[in-house]
Amino acid sequence: MLRQYELVERVLAYDPDADEAMLNRAYVYTVQKHGSQKRASGDPYFSHPVEVAGLMTELKLDQETIITALLHDTVEDTLATVDEVERLFGPEVARLVDGVTKLSKIETMSDTERAAENLRKFLLAMSEDLRVLLVKLADRLHNMRTLHYIKSEDKRRRIARETMEIYAPLAERVGMYEYMREMQLLAFEQLEPEAYATITGRLTAIRTDEGAQVDSIALAIKQTLAEAGLKVEVSGREKHPFSIWRKMAERHVSFEQITDIMAFRVLTDSAEDCYTALGLLHRTWQMIPGRFKDYISTPKMNGYKGLHTSLIYNNAMRVEVQIKTQEMHRINEFGLAAHWAYKQGALPDGQVGWVRDLVEILEASHDPDELLENTKMAIYQDRIFAFTPKGALHQLPKGATPIDFAFAVHTNLGAQAVGAKINGRHVPLRTPLGNGDVVEIIKSRSSEPQLSWLAFVVTGKARAAIRRAVRQKERAEIAEIGRKLYDEIAERLPSKIGKKALADAIKRLKYANEEELMVAIGSAKIDDRQVMEALVPGSAKNLPASEGWPSQQRAIAVRGLTPGMAFKLADCCHPVPGDRIVGLRRVGQGVTVHAIDCMSLANGIDADWIDLSWDARTDGAVGRIRAELYNRPGTLAEMAGVFAKNHANVVNLEMTQRENPFHTYEVDLEVRDLAHLTRIVSALRASDAVAQADRI
Template sequence: MSLSSDLVDQIKTYNPDIDPALIERAIEYARVKHDGQVRASGEPYYTHPVEVAAILADMKMDPATIVTAILHDTLEDTDATMEELKKLFGDDVANMVNGVSKLSRIEGQTVEGKQAENFRKLVLAMSDDIRVLLVKLADRLHNMRTIHHIAKPEKQRRIARETLEIYAPLAERIGIHQIKEELEDRAFGVMNPEARESITNRLSYLRQEGTDMADTIIKALSKTLKDAGINGVVLGREKTRYSIWRKMQRKNVSFEQLSDIMAFRVLVDNVEQCYHVLGIIHSQYPTVPGRFKDYISTPKPNGYRSIHTTVIGPENQRIEVQIRTKDMNEEADLGVAAHWAYKGGASKADMKDARQFRWLRELLDLIENEQRPEEFLENTKLELFQDQVFVFTPKGDLMELPNGSTPVDFAYAIHSNVGDRCTGAKINGRIAPLNTKLQNGDQVDIITAKNQTPSPTWERFVATGKARSHIRRYVRQQQRDEYATLGRAMLQKVFQAEGYEYSEKGLAGILNQFRGAEVVDDILAGIGQGNFVARDVFRAIFPSHKAAPARKPNEMDVAEAGVTGRKAESSSRPMPIKGLIPGMAVHFARCCHPLPGDRIVGIVTTGKGVTIHTIDCETLENFADTPERWLDVSWGDGPDSPESHIGRIDVTIANVAGALGTISTVIGKNGGNITNLKITNRSLDFWDMILDVYVNDIKHLNNIIAALRATPQIASVQRSRGR
């Protein structure tokens, strides 16, 4: 078997102690199990996993990973079982094969949904042993090397797009640049073959014309180091075609305008020499401002360490110089795979390394919070694609966040509870709006409160997937609670109309009659959302009940409705605010209309007293430079019958007869009173309007909003912000 002997010989070059029988047994097992299966190229299928194993052997991986690669498709595509694999190859290999197996297709989902669910399962598998990801990346790399055998161009493009969006960023995140760059280049050739060919031709021309120039620069840098007594190696490295194309797109420049097609690398023995070389180069050649990065003192999240600087070097050429040790250079190519590479007669595998990356823990956190696989995939891309910004905690700890992050992202990066309870932030000692974009070197201090909850508006400006997933989870829960409250009220009304005392005990016995209902609240929320009909739920509880004839509303009903509608106007006792000096004049901001229950802040205005805003009011940005005017205030307990407040809501209604009357009826029945109405936009089918409603507090307003949302004539309703 030439395949097995070739693979064994390849492994022996770095691991002379390998047991050839183990590799041969695994290849024979794969050959037998995949018998009759062929690839698109016409080759026997088992040759594919052997080629995947060869890719991992190039990375000097340990025997367990090599065997896993050979067997990685047996569980999914053959009649092999976990018990059989454990018996023949051990628990470690069997568990990794199970993790890396191709995942079953999920019926009834979109292509995007299948991709997202498969990726979710991959993350779960690699969280237990990141070698699962190494095998998966090698598998994808061999598939990309043979992608030209796939007949359908649209399938080639789908695989290439998935490679660029998911697998290449994952390879970069664990630091395996050699796989990342080849995945990008091959996917680039499928997605944009004309651009790749054009850049290839231009690089070939430059290579012919500029060989002497590159050699001259290498010799000059080597002489500079030798004269300073540094024993270093200088290498020239051409940037990849895909990275050149991305830079052309990002900076909107032509190929001829790029000045750093070639990067030069200096390899030395230790960290001290790295900084010594940096000093020598900076003293010898002029530096280019803003082009210095020290990834040794602050490594990238994937563990990458190096010093990058750009100078006007020999021959007056602008060049990028990367300075690192030989060990750093090896880790830059192999990344996390270096932890499992066979060295000195033993594997350095340490299973703790599987969880050493914060981003991997973030992905696991996303899995717990996201309701739909598509949301998980979307937020994962946020985590993978962003460049980093480095900021500090008040204790001086360094935190890396995606570029464009805000204090809310910072709070969630510390801990999900800190993010949920965030009320404000200080950046470099000064209070700043929560949507402020953080800069490198900022010191961030998060202000929290026990009763704080995430604001739905945060989702507009957060940059991390973790923050977005937590905010969405809270919003979903709030909506569910509102719908459940509304559904309960609707069901109570049916019970009352039929002469029964309301009880939720009977709901538990009818869960199986309503699709998707697992707990009682699922039924109540379904009623509030309009998915279930309250009377149908009542009939399910009392199947033998005969409905009483409908009665007309009597004068008592009308009188009760009138009292309810006037309740907001009859109250005049004030709601105290904590944190103010007694006797200080208080005004409620008309831009955000704060209500009891909102998180609030006071702004001192000369001659006017204190204006109360909601903590997320956009107007507060105007006071960011005057923190001395900010007051920490909160709503007091208040009397039993608090003062009425104005709550402003945006409503979109269908342009049908009676729609306005329905709105006023629903608001009146829920204890509110319309004090002002303004139509902001008219179209053939819908009207947009702003309503000012007297309410007691935020809970009261939310109840009214929930009731309006359940009204068929209303397309959308939400609390108004910033008007």
């Protein structure tokens, strides 16, 4: 653990004007506040914030960030308060400490809700000051370094999974690759201990047997470039164990089949030398087509710059080579932190926009699962580059579509999109974009986001915006239904009512405003008797029992429909047991049963809406799925095999689209319930024969 004078000397070494007295006070304060608290390792608890502060000094961050690192757990884990921190260390430190402070554990919340609420607070604080992110990443990194001291395997795995899914991608997203790699390695060790042991063992053997080979290849690269007059530094290493394991999983290959385990870094003095070195290497050794990437002319969103290429060394071995300047390498390893330390908070191009996107997702997400899903989409790597017709560059995840592109340009453009051109050619909105595509969005002011877009968009921003728009539309339509029912109820009252009676009714029924009441009426949360009684007390006393909207207590269930009342399952949404369902009843017709999220419900404005539920004896129903199969022999048989293995009977199968290299089928299946149908869709998605599968 760093001693007090060592920490202060580190800060003064790069910032002579730092307030030495305040740094000393912060060190003493955290030691006093944490007192006799111990970590799982048995070390004094204050050793953790001191080590986090030490990590911040390695990044040469300002004194406010160092003090924040020292105090980041005091408000949560001791009797310290934010007001006390502000009085002793100033409002800026207090704000940063409050931003980094983790939410106390709320035992009544699920793991997902706890994670989402923690992430929600973190993202809001990060949007106000990105130094919060830097301290949080260092906090998580040090906790991962001591994770093995925690006795509970379940707790270790939970922390490791959260690190792998949220914090490592966040570190990558802001260009802090050193932090990302170490977090991934430590989490990988906990989540896949057997794979970790196997791969690290193999790498150790390679390092022992072929260490001289790594050195000889590095020397050959350096000599080739030196002979052309270039001054360079060359180093070689084996690839990251987690990176190797992920490649093995993605390609379904063994360790022995991974050919490019060695990677080499070439550092030059200037960008011009980078391109000169690239040309020399390509002339000396054969390059592998499709493996060259120029991140100097087009940097990653996190500011990363460099040239990447893969070579076949001496006609036998694949090696990866990264070429950068010394400055690029420094920025690349510590990303956002390096920009903050050396450029007084200036951010790489794209960082401000990315944080803004995260805040938009935060505002649009409806529940914890949605927030986590959309945020993960926004922070994961693997990007492509696409351009507007005017040449503006946008980076998107692989697999992004014109709809993702439109929302990336502007939320309003995404909402109004009706068509797209890629490189001047009209294409469907679900078409995946490629690197370098020029994308033109065709829009209409009368257009609005479609629920069906969720089947193919891949960015968190697009998904969150679409869901928010669909929810708002559904709410408006339900309110409109409620208003129509309200007018009918008002006509049955003994006298006309005015605005005051309505305002009084809203208060009696404990709704916030008129719209809330109309939504409640439209969704049958309250019946007409309750509304009449709230408007004119006593008016519903003599109302016949059969008259009015069915109440929640008397909601007609499929298992208990009025004898003789006919019903059918809607062909538009094919509800199955496990779906939330609602019935539409029109005069002279039976009841049509729809899934609660069916788009056709918008056409039910002239019908009575009835809450329904499934009979416990219901023995299955017909569900419909859409599957895109690769156009090659045997894929249809493989899909049929998935159905057979999951004991699902095919009622109908129809090819709806033939567009090489895919054929699209719609299939009606007899299934037991929603879980059965979901398992089948998951099995299809896991099949190599199926490009995409979704429930309709």
